[in-house]
Amino acid sequence: MTTIAARPLGQGGLNGAIDAPGDKSISHRSLMFGALAVGRTEVSGLLEGEDVRATAGAMRALGATIERRAEGRWSIDGVGVGGLAEPSGVLDMGNSGTGARLLMGLVAGHDITATFTGDASLSKRPMQRVIEPLSRMGAVFQSREGGRLPLTVTGPETAMPIDYVSPVASAQVKSAVLLAGLNAPGVTTVREPKPSRDHTENMLRQFGAEVESREEDGLFVAKVTGQPELRPQTIEVPGDPSSAAFATVAALILPGSDVTIRNVGLNPLRAGLFEVLRAMGGSIEVLGERVQGGEPVGDLRVRGSDLKGVAAPPANAASMIDEYPILCVAAALAEGRTEMRGIEELRVKESDRIAVMVQGLRAAGVEVEEHEDGMTVHGGAGKCPAGGCSIDASHDHRIAMSFLVLGLAAEAAIEVTGAETIATSYPAFTGHFRGLGADIAEI
Numbered sequence: 001m002t003t004i005a006a007r008p009l010g011q012g013g014l015n016g017a018i019d020a021p022g023d024k025s026i027s028h029r030s031l032m033f034g035a036l037a038v039g040r041t042e043v044s045g046l047l048e049g050e051d052v053r054a055t056a057g058a059m060r061a062l063g064a065t066i067e068r069r070a071e072g073r074w075s076i077d078g079v080g081v082g083g084l085a086e087p088s089g090v091l092d093m094g095n096s097g098t099g100a101r102l103l104m105g106l107v108a109g110h111d112i113t114a115t116f117t118g119d120a121s122l123s124k125r126p127m128q129r130v131i132e133p134l135s136r137m138g139a140v141f142q143s144r145e146g147g148r149l150p151l152t153v154t155g156p157e158t159a160m161p162i163d164y165v166s167p168v169a170s171a172q173v174k175s176a177v178l179l180a181g182l183n184a185p186g187v188t189t190v191r192e193p194k195p196s197r198d199h200t201e202n203m204l205r206q207f208g209a210e211v212e213s214r215e216e217d218g219l220f221v222a223k224v225t226g227q228p229e230l231r232p233q234t235i236e237v238p239g240d241p242s243s244a245a246f247a248t249v250a251a252l253i254l255p256g257s258d259v260t261i262r263n264v265g266l267n268p269l270r271a272g273l274f275e276v277l278r279a280m281g282g283s284i285e286v287l288g289e290r291v292q293g294g295e296p297v298g299d300l301r302v303r304g305s306d307l308k309g310v311a312a313p314p315a316n317a318a319s320m321i322d323e324y325p326i327l328c329v330a331a332a333l334a335e336g337r338t339e340m341r342g343i344e345e346l347r348v349k350e351s352d353r354i355a356v357m358v359q360g361l362r363a364a365g366v367e368v369e370e371h372e373d374g375m376t377v378h379g380g381a382g383k384c385p386a387g388g389c390s391i392d393a394s395h396d397h398r399i400a401m402s403f404l405v406l407g408l409a410a411e412a413a414i415e416v417t418g419a420e421t422i423a424t425s426y427p428a429f430t431g432h433f434r435g436l437g438a439d440i441a442e443i
C-alpha cells in the first residue's frame with residue numbers, strides 16, 4: 001500500500017504549466033467503439049491509467065486487436081458490430097464502473113457469455129441499474145445478491161430494442177443500453193431526468209451510427225438505430241476536465257499561484273465545476289478555445305483567488321458529478337458556506353463520497369454538515385485548516401487527490417494511505433504537482 005504526503009506550500013503558490021491527462025470517459029469509449037468498427041482506429045492522447053488499461057484488456061479478450069504504439073498512441077483493429085467473441089477468461093474491470101457497465105451493455109447485445117469481476121470498491125457498487133434494462137433487452141444475468149459483481153451475463157441471440165426511462169441521470173446507464181441497442185434490430189431509446197455526459201452519442205455519431213438526442217416532455221432522450229457498420233476513426237483524446245480540476249482548485253486556493261493547464265475538455269456536460277468556481281470568485285481564464293475530436297477544448301489559466309461560498313446548483317450536478325470532492329476543498333478555503341445538494345449519486349461512486357469527504361474534512365479541521373443528499377462546508381475564509389491527519393483513500397482516486405490538494409493549503413501535512421488508487425485515472429498526478437512546486441511525495 002502506498003502512502004503519499006502533501007506538505008503545506010508556504011509563500012508563492014504553484015507556478016507553471018501542465019498538460020491535462022487524457023479524458024477517461026473518451027479513452028474508454030475510443031477502445032470500445034474502435035473495437036466495433038470495421039478496420040483500424042488510431043487514437044492519440046489515450047489516458048494510460050489502470051481503468052482504461054482494464055478496458056483495453058477486456059476488448060482484447062472480446063476479440064479486438066489492440067496495440068500500444070507509443071505513449072498515448074494506440075491502434076485498434078475492430079471486429080464490427082455483432083462480431084465480438086466470447087472471452088475465455090473472466091473480465092477483470094479493476095476499479096472501473098464505466099468499464100464494467102458499458103461492457104455489460106456491449107456483451108448484452110451479443111450472443112455470448114462473459115463474467116465480470118472487479119476490485120473491492122467495484123464489487124460493492126450497484127449493477128442493478130444496468131441489469132434491469134439489459135434484461136428487458138433479452139440478456140440473462142447471474143450476480144451476487146443485490147446485483148453486485150462478480151456477475152455473469154449472457155446476451156440473447158437477437159437483442160430486443162427497448163424504450164427505457166431511466167430513474168437516474170447516468171451516462172453509464174444510458175451508454176450501457178445504447179451499446180446493447182447498437183446490435184439490436186431497430187431503434188433503442190433512453191430517457192433521462194437530467195442530461196448526462198454525451199460522449200457516447202457524439203462518438204457513435206462520428207463512427208457513423210445514427211444517433212439522435214433531444215429534449216422531449218421534460219426528459220432528455222437519446223436514440224440509436226441498431227446494426228450500423230461503424231467506420232474506423234482517428235481520435236485525438238482531449239484532456240480530462242475531471243483531472244484538470246485538481247490543479248485548478250489547488251491554484252485557486254494557494255495565494256500567488258499562476259498555473260496553466262493545457263488542453264482541457266470543456267464539453268458543457270462536463271465543465272460544471274469551472275462555472276461554480278467562477279461564481280465563487282475564482283480567476284479561471286480560457287485561452288485558445290478550439291474544437292478537437294468534436295469536443296470543445298481550451299487551456300485554463302488559473303490564479304490564486306479569494307473564494308466565496310455558493311450554493312452549487314443541483315440542476316447542474318451531472319455536469320460536475322466527479323468534481324464534488326475537490327469542490328469541497330475549494331469550499332474549505334472559501335469565505336462562508338458552500339452548499340452541495342441533490343448529489344445522492346455520490347454515495348454509490350468509487351466510495352460513498354459524501355460520507356468519506358465529511359469524515360476526512362472533519363479530521364482535517366474543516367467544519368462540514370452531512371445531508372442525505374449532499375453536504376455543506378463552512379469555509380475558513382482563507383485561513384488554513386489544521387490538517388495534520390491521515391486519510392484512507394477508500395479505493396477512491398478522487399478522494400486521494402482531493403485530500404492531497406487540501407494538504408498543500410493546510411497548517412500541517414496531510415497523508416493519504418492507499419494512494420496507489422490515483423493510478424486509475426491520473427498516473428502523472430504527483431509528477432505534475434511537483435513540477436508546479438508542490439511538496440507531494442511518497443513516504
Ligand code: S3P
Binds near residue numbers: 169
Ligand atoms: C462516466 C459517467 C459518470 C462518472 C464516471 C464516468 C462515464 O458516472 O461518474 O466517472 O464515462 O460515462 P454515472 O454516469 O454513473 O453518473
